[in-house]
Amino acid sequence: MLEKMLEFMYFPHDVSTFGPQIDWLFTLIFWIVVVTWIAVSITMVVFLVKYRTKPGRKAEYIEGDTRLEVIWTSATAVIMIILALMSRSTWADIKENGPAGQVFYNVTAKQFNWEITYPGPDGKLGTKDDLTIENEMHVPVNQVVRIDLASKDVIHSFFVPNLRLKQDAVPGRVIKVWFEATEIGTYAIPCAELCGFGHSGMQGTLTVESEADFQKWLKDQYANANQ
Amino acid sequence: MATAKIRPLMALPRRSVASGDETERRFISNGMLAVLMLIGTEMMLFSALIGSFIIFRMQAAFWPPPTQPRLPIAVTWINTGVLLASAVTMALAVRAVHQSRQRLLRRWIGVTGLLGVVFLAVQGSEWVRLVAQGLTLASGNYGATFYLLIGLHGLHVSAGVVWLVCVAAAAMRGRYNVRNASAVELCAVYWFFVCAIWPVLFGLVYLL
Amino acid sequence: MSSTAAVAIGSAHTEHHELGFMRTYVFSEDHKMIARQFLFLALFMMAIGGLMAMLMRLDLAWPDTQFSFLRIFPQSIQNDSAITAATYNSAFTMHATIMIFFVVMPILVGCFGNFLIPLMIGARDMAFPKLNMLSFWVGAVAGVIMLSSFFVPGGPAAAGWTSYAPLSAVPIYTGVDWGQNLWCISIIVLGVSSLMGSINYITTIINMRTKGMYFFRMPLVIWALFITAILLLLALPVLTTALALLLFDRMGGTHFFLPAGGGEPILWQHLFWFFGHPEVYIMILPAMGIASEVIATFSRKPIFGYRSMVYAICAIAGLSWMVWGHHMFQSGMDPELGTSFMLSTMVIAVPSAIKTFNWLGTLYKGDIHYTTAMLNALSFVAMFVIGGLSGIFMACTPVDMYIHDTYFIVAHIHYVLFGGSLFGIFAGVTYWFPKMFGRMMNEKLGKLHFWITFVAFNCTFFPMHILGMGGHMRRIYNPTQYDFLKPLAPINMFISISAFVLGTAQFIFLANIIWSCFKGERASENPWHANTLEWSAPSPPGHGNWPGPVPAVYRGPYEYSSPESEADYLPQWQVAEHATAAAD
């Protein structure tokens, strides 16, 4: 039901573990907002029609109503604060804590490509046999991928719409990002932060594949690199 | 003279407020309001720079960087004294104008301006020395924040000196007395601000 | 000193000393003339900012296409009759910069601030008329500097109106050299202009109110302008600092924002948004004030909860200093900080709610007259609510992770800035036009403009929410480069066509202004039967505003349909029918 609605609103199909939480929050806010909007609009339209000027009728002299004002002020405040509290844990899961990683990459942005560094056959990053490939990211399905995100020049933003994931890549900093893709397929990794004349069109592809396919692909890449 | 009441320094200049019959009662003159607002803006300007300075300072592994020259602390202590003294002489000038003592007013305005110039001259010569030793805008954030913060303050002192010269010129013509003191008071408030912000900068940039 | 000058002006009014053409129309010190100067400067700039938007929409509907008519524009806008990635970046940068700094701010603060403050509080002019003149001319110079950047090699700034460093800090990153420098310089200069304006407004409001005009008898638009001026005074220097640091990075060899030299790119964002968020409220508060005036007048009712409206303005202003981080949720800022910014951002919806519900309350049991000004003010409320509600999605940090830097944000921007500020401006211009120019605006043209704008506006900007939900990034010149955006192409086409209608409709507004200036029906002193003080002056007011003494004020600004009077309004300056009431 939720999925149908989001699809109807052009949401890209969600393939991450935290995506459903984000979509749920989106839908929650959507309904709060739509109800508020309809209430406000209907009230407004009714008043506009009902109290349009008519000959011989004078407006009623009303300066305010403290009780009403207290009610709608505190109602809004309560809704907003509850919403903030509800969003808190999702945010903390995505950006602060997160599960332990199973696959580790470095991603370095530069004008106008993503450089994805895979640990070499030794399985460790930062050694000589690391393998860097531009714009092609392959990950195994259902495994926690942890990325050290950096940039060589300006600020870029690592965006995977299908994962609902976005994180700026900032030069001079290494920012930790994680995700776990749940469905096999290929997805776009556009850059979401203006980074110069090549910003439009800067994108990589994320290929989510089965463990076996992934290992095979990796092996091929290592073999290619060593030729 | 003996009967002239001595007003507290920072008293809002009630007398210069024309409470015409066309407006609500005023508690502060237009000029004083404008100067206070100007100071408010300046405070934000300095706060933004000081904030940036603190961020660089906290992130740097070494501060000052080992290869960069040290800032001249002893001379600057003395210079700080000079600037603070000028605040005192400015206060004396305000007192003089409240007593309508023309000669005294001219003298203290003059001394204040002179102290300001001395402060600027010492700062300038130190800058020349530092640049020669290799501390420049481009030599890293240590130099860059130093020149920007201290330079901005120097600009303010210069502006204050120019203002003092204008006030002094009018004072020479005997324009000010207890009834017409607001121009001196406005200049004084600004000068106090310039003097008050200096110890903060000195502490942050030189001492810490 | 200035108050004596003001009194002198008042008595000199009858003598009618002739000022030459230059002193009357160009270097005028009269607040009303300066207001008109700001208005026309801003309308001119709006044409340019709007043109940039039209070019952007042209490109987004037909990316990478050559249009021979583009040839008439300088090389900085088109390249070989097409809009390229680089010129597109310049286009949205200049579009936003011009719309924000040279259209909305000059009209709301420069024009309405200048025109309304003295007239509505009962002063003969601003506290510092010379400073006021200077403020306009410094602003005009800033405009010239900004426009000149279209003609320098490399073209105008192309790093977005937010000019994130290090993209903006090193010329080779964007390929723009002097354009970005001029951008910084222009905005620093404009800051000086606004500073002079704010000092004037605050001083005038505090010190030059007429007898009986207590603070809590001031019209809400004056309150809004007062608080706005304070925000400007405190926010602009922070931007100035940031711009100065950026200029030093570009030209002085420093490394404030360049990590290679120990700089901190995120610092730019903190400084920019510390200014930037108060800035967005600077652009909405005066429009809220205008809407309050217009809605009260044409509902013939007192504003619902006047005092809480005032407190809400103050609360918005106060809270606006604590929410800047909501622009930086995905920037790499500490996520825990993000959580606290989320909370403060959610809280800022509360005073906005107070305002919205009070506007609705004002309509309740009113006697609503549908003038053009009222239609625009009502649509201000309706559109601001949509824009504000879309802000809630972004305030929620996890949701913002998905919609940040997508067209969802662009939709929000335009609902609050066009739907909010610009509809407020339309309402204000129509409402005060008779006072400003002595003639009424044409209602037929006004309504035509309103309805086309209202429909086309929603057709243009509402679908942008859907683009955003589809993941459509902002600031890309060619969405067809992305496979996942291809299904959205028809929406982009629809938006572009609506945008052309929207742009064209603005010519009706312009035509109405010009036509009404010369041919409009002559306005009486108080054509709307309004209560506030400006309507006691002649239309248009002469030098010194009131030919006789400045009227004193006996009551609050919204005594519509008061049981105390026969008519459905009771102006602030009217001596009470029962002498006892004056004692209050």
Ligand code: HEA
């Ligand atoms: C006039 C300008 C204006 C105004 C008034 C606002 C008002 C608000 N804005 Fe907006 N904002 C901008 C102009 C403005 N904004 C611009 C220009 C940007 C983009 C900058 C850029 O990146 O280029 C931006 C970006 C922006 C972001 C960053 C998004 C991102 O980049 O990822 C966020 C995030 O929180 C945000 C939030 C809000 C909120 C919560 C409000 C609130 O003040 C809104 C409050 C109002 C309401 C909520 C509606 C009325 C209330 C009710 C009807 C009561 C009931 C409501 C509930 C129960 C929910 N804005």
Ligand code: HEA
């Ligand atoms: C007040 C602010 C304001 C206003 C009014 C507008 C108005 C419009 N905006 Fe703007 N816009 C912004 C502020 C504003 N915008 C901001 C802040 C951004 C973000 C920029 C960034 O990312 O850095 C943005 C970005 C932005 C984008 C996204 C660009 C991108 O991210 O790739 C788009 C795309 O469609 C767009 C379109 C439009 C359109 C079609 C209008 C139309 O409504 C315009 C219609 C108006 C006219 C065509 C003018 C006509 C006027 C006259 C005819 C009067 C003539 C007068 C004389 C000749 C004296 N805008």
Ligand code: CUA
């Ligand atoms: Cu990289 Cu945009």
Ligand SMILES: [Cu+2]
């Ligand atoms: Cu904001």
